[in-house]
Amino acid sequence: MKKSKWIPLLLTLIIWAGMYYYYLPPLNIHSNESWMFFVAMIVVALVINFWTIAKTLFFHKESQWESNPLLKKLLYIPLALVVIYGVGVLLSSPILRASAYSSLLTVQNGDFAEDIHEVNYSQIPILDSDSAAKLAEREMGSMVDMVSQYEVSDYYNQINLNSKPVRVTPLEYGDIIKWITNRDTGIPAYMNIDMTTQDVELVKLPEGQGIKYSPFEHFGRNLYRYVRFRYPTAMIRSSNFEVDDNGVPYWICSVETKTIGLFGGTDIQGAILVNAATGEHAYYDVADVPQWVDKVYDAELLVEQYDYYGTLQNGFINSKFGQKGCLQTTEGYNYVALNDDVWVYTGVTSIGGDESIVGFVLMNSRTKETNYYQISGAKEISAMASAEGEVQHLGYTATFPILLNIADEPTYFLSLKDAAGLVKKYAMVNIEKYHIVAIGDTVAECEKVYRNLMANSGINVTPSGSGTTAEGKITLLKDIVVDGNTYYYLMLEGREELFAVKAADHLEVLKKQVGSTVKLEYVTETDGTCTVTSLQ
Known part of the structure; x- marks a missing residue:
C-alpha cells in the first residue's frame, strides 16, 4: 500500500482517540451514549476516507464493488445495527414492559407518628439551595486570600454531618491560568453551610491534602476522565461531593445499570468512591456502600421510579386512558433528615390535575427504601x-x-x-x-x-413548646426591647441557661422579680437561646 493511503487511516485513528478522550463514553452495550459515539466514529471514518473508499469501489479500473460480493454484504452491517437498536428500544419500553417498570421500586406503607418523630429544632433545615449558595458566595467574598484564585462551585449537596443537615460544596479554580498556578497544591478548601443556623464555614484542608481530583481539573486528574480510565464499562449517572465523618472530601459516583431489556429500567447498582485529595478509589455494591455516604440515588431517579410504580400497576394502556388507580408525584421534592440518612420527600396525587394530595412518600437516597403514608391534604x-x-x-x-x-x-x-x-x-x-x-x-x-x-380548631395537641421544663428561683431578670417588642431575660438558681420571655405573650412575667419561684416550659433555638413557651 502506498504511503499516502496510510494517512487517512492514521488520521482516523488519531481523531477516534481524541473523541474518546474528550467525550469519555462507557464501553457498555446498554449505554445510549456508547451507541451514539459508535455512530459518530463511523461517520468520521467515512468522511475522512470518503475519496479512498469511492476510488476503490467505483473508479478503479477493476471496480471492487462488482468483483467482490463481500463488500456488498458489508452494507448489511449498518442495517443490522439499526434493527438491533430499534428492537432494543422497543423491548425496553414501558409499552411492552409495564409490569417490570412498576416493580422497579418496592413501596411499603409507613406509620407517620412512628416513623417521623417530633421535630428537633437543631435538625430543621431552614435554607434551600439558592439561599445556601448566596450565603456561601458572601462568605467567599470576605476571604481576601482566596477570592482572587478560587470561586464557589455549583456542586451543592445536602448531607448529614454529625447528625446535622448541612450543604457542602468545594471551591473551584477561577480560570485556566489560576488552575496552572495552583494545581500542584490542589483546591485548598470546601464550604460547609449549616442548614439550621445559616452559619457558613470555609473548611481549610490540611497542607498537602488539597482537592486534586474534581470536575474542575484537566487532563488525567479530571474526575470523569480519572474514573473512566479505571472503570471503562461503568455508566456513571451522577457525581456528588460529600465529606466523611472526619471531614475528608470524597466524590460519590453512582453507577447506573439497565434492568429491563437493552436500554430500560434505569437503576443504580453501586457507587465508586474517590478520595478527592489522594485519588484512592473503590467500587461498592449498593448494599455495601459505607453508612456515612448519604446520596447514591439521585432524587430525579427516585421520583421517576415512583411514578412508574404509581401509574403502571394496571398496565400501560390504563396509564394513558382509563387511569384507574393511577398515582403520580407532585411538582417538586425536598430532603428530610431521618436516622442519620437523607430521605427524598414528595407528595403523591391522583392523575387528573387536582390540587390535593392523597399521601406522600419518603425515599432513602442511599438504600432506596421507600415508605408511603396515606394522608390527604394540600399540595x-x-x-x-x-x-x-x-x-x-x-x-x-x-x-x-x-x-x-x-x-x-x-x-x-x-x-x-x-x-x-x-x-x-x-x-x-x-x-x-x-x-x-x-x-x-x-x-x-x-x-x-x-x-x-x-x-x-379542635385538634388535640400537647402544650406549646417541646415539653422541656424548668423550675426554680429567679436569680437574674432584665428587660430588653427588640424590634419594638419587650423581652424579659431571666436565669434560674442552679442553671446556666438564659431564658427569653416575650412580654406580650406572657404578661404574668411583669409580676415576677428576682427571688420569685417560677415554672416554665421552653424550646432551645438553633443559636442556643431558650425561648419560653409557657410561664407559671
Missing part, C-alpha cells in the same frame, strides 16, 4: 401560596416545604425569603387542614402559634 404548591398570602404585604417568597411532625400532625414547614434571598420568617401549614397557617419570626415562635391554631 406543596398550595401550601406555599397560603404562606405567601399571610405575608403578601412584605413580598416574601416561600421555599419548597419540608415535612415535619408537630404533635403527630403532618406539617409543612417553609422558610419565607425576602428579595435578596435571605430568610426572614417561618411558616407551618397543616397538611390535612391547610387553612391552619402559622407565621413566626423564629421556629419556636412559629410552632407556638401553630399549636395554638390547631388547638383552636
